[in-house]
Amino acid sequence: MSDKATVHIVDDDLAVRQSLAFLLATAGIGVRLYDSASGFLNCLAGASAGCVVTDVRMPEIGGLELLRRLKAAGSSLPVIVMTGHGDVALAVEAMKAGATDFIEKPFDDELFLQAIRSTFQNRSAEDSGALATRLKLESLSRRERQVLDGVLAGKQNKVIAHELGLSPRTVEVYRAKVMAKTEATSLPDLVRAVLNSGYG
């Protein structure tokens, strides 16, 4: 595996770092581990290629801040952000700040590896998908769009329901329709597609 295929893992949790290293090793992907964002930033000169996987929550410098600093330093490394449960709002923010992808912990190995691999590939294919996504979004009804806005704002179903004067059950139905119309396979997939289309 070339240097291009190196994954830089930035996470303050030792077990998470080791388990990710193990997982990627089984997939034949090289890793370098950092226990903090500042540790990684110090070694940035030697990490010109590959991608970055970082937790959004870390002491001192969090994932979002790391993203911003990388952009500020002129780095073009793709960054995948890992989030915990209920941090959709943070994830959306991360995507807006330029994250390539985000993934909810704990995650399926295939989903994760696919996200890693896609960062190694040419991104033009996804760009061409933007128009298609935009067309799909335009087919949403007013209610579906309102529910989508709520989801993108990181709100929970019951909050969206309260705000729209609907029952949580109805919001769930709209949300499923949105996923179907946009052909998104997961929430990150939906967020990513919408953000790439320039809708948000």
Add this chain to the structure above:
Amino acid sequence: MKTSSSTDSPSVDLSILFSTLSHPYVAFERNLVVAAASEDYLRQTMTTRKDVIGRHLQDAFPMNPSGGSETLDAMCASIEEVFANGKKTDLRSRRYDIRRPDFDGTFEERYWNIQNVPLVLDASGAVAYVVQSIEDVTDSQLKIKNAEDRFRSAEERFEATFEQNAVGIALIAPDGHFLRINTHFGDLLGYDHDEILGKTIGAMTHPDDLEASTEQVAALLNGVGLPYTIEKRYIKKDGTPLWVRVTRTLVRDLSGKPAYFVAVAEDIADRKAAEAALMQREAYLQSILDTVPAGMIVIDHQGVIESFSRAAERQFGYAAGEVVGRNIKILMPSGDRERHDDYLQHFNRTGEARIIGKDRVVTGERKDGSTFSLNLSVGEISPGSRRHFVGFIQDLTDRQAAEARMSELQAELIHVSRFTALGEMASTLAHELNQPLTAITNFLKGSRRLLDQGGEAHGAMLSHAVDQAADQALRAGQIIRRLRAFVERGESERQRENLPKLIDEASALALLGAKEGGVRVSFALDPAAQTVVVDRIQIQQVLFNLMRNGIEAMQDMPIRNLQVATSLKTDGMVDVMVSDTGTGLAPDIASNLFRPFMTTKPTGMGFGLSICRTIVEANKGRISAGPNPGGGTIFRFTLPTPETEESGHVG
């Protein structure tokens, strides 16, 4: 002219003799018959010679029916006395009215001096005639009579004044005995006039006032005779005291010796009673002011202290007597002290209040020179035209002590505030749990990949990964145990606690900022629900959570009433209710309300109420929720009491 002849009287022609006399003379024979009269006599008595000569004295003059018979009788006796003794007699100022013949028979009031002189004509010395001379003294007599009349009416007026006066008047001898009293004086003391004579004023004076009374008497006796007034108590006949205002004057006789005192007594019982009531009111106010923990100082418009309350004495270390009359400046540290006069003058001149009606924190200086910060509120009082200021002083060192206690309480409840940030805590918790779960997933999925690739070659790597996964599973368990420990704290800390105090403390923190949010808070605490057996901090956490929940639920409501109520139930448990007028609960939520991850709050994670349930049940109580009849929600939980603890009752 008829001449009488008598055997032992020489015959003298008196008529010739009398006709020559130029004064009023008349001569009587022994039998009181008129023998002769001079012209002047006839003229003055308005009679004629024919009317009187040869007639008995009693018949010679017409008599006024309204007066004169006494004088005639006296004249007869007097004449007879002269005949008997040979000595002259006098009658002075006798009334004998004269009939005026030229008028219609009316009489003229006349007074006479009458002198009867014996006329002896021979050597035997026997009285032959009595010659009477008369002098008309009517004019002077009438003057005297008029004066007497005037005197009499003056005396009558005095009597009337004395008797009918609305004040009590007594004439008292220099030795203190009553000489005379008027009716009112008797009425005042309950004595009759006769009862009081023979008694002394000293015996009727209240023992406490004797000294003042004696002083009054002495002052009068030594003085120049000016009236002297004192207020004193008399003792009434029934033994009760009577407040009177007594003005005494001393009357001296012509030689200047004290004759008697005139004492004028006014009943001032009503005034004294009003004064006593006023004094009692003042004492009452004073006792309030003495009890109020705030010091009170009254100053006049120049800053001179007029009143200094007991609390102010404690605060400043001065006794009231030390500062009353001095300028308020002495209670201020240098700086304010120099400027205070200017402040007052500014206000007096412009009426522009800089401090009146406002609370202000200033520094005071105690007698020992130490300073302390105080809260000062100043009011203006204007009794009549004089301007005064009253200042209430609250020693902030006391309040700071109270605030310190409050912050202590807060520190204790900071523990609780972990629950306010429960959403955040739950999120942190989720993140923490996600770490081991992520690691476990990665290790196991990686292991699976190795096995797929032909596991034998990677035996060491595999067993290491599986160990790691197991370690992380244990780590997840530990995290959950930590959560339980945080919530439960064990049963060891349950003890007797005062419920009202517990509620009071929890409310103090939960309601911070609630008033600003327009929330009306009320308490309805059952006096019978006093002691509960609980872990105080835990139950305060529950109350805190429920009250905060209620306040949040009412955020957008027009009516925001939060009530905390307690009641002692028949089974001995205590019921605690927290009710709000918020949005209320949707039915599908109500049934799952106390389960974890159930929330109606935008930022909530649904841990609060599940923890509340855990706590309440750990404290042997039950928690439930229901709709508030007037809209909103009522949360209700029960707590054990010492009685239910003893009987082994469990909720």
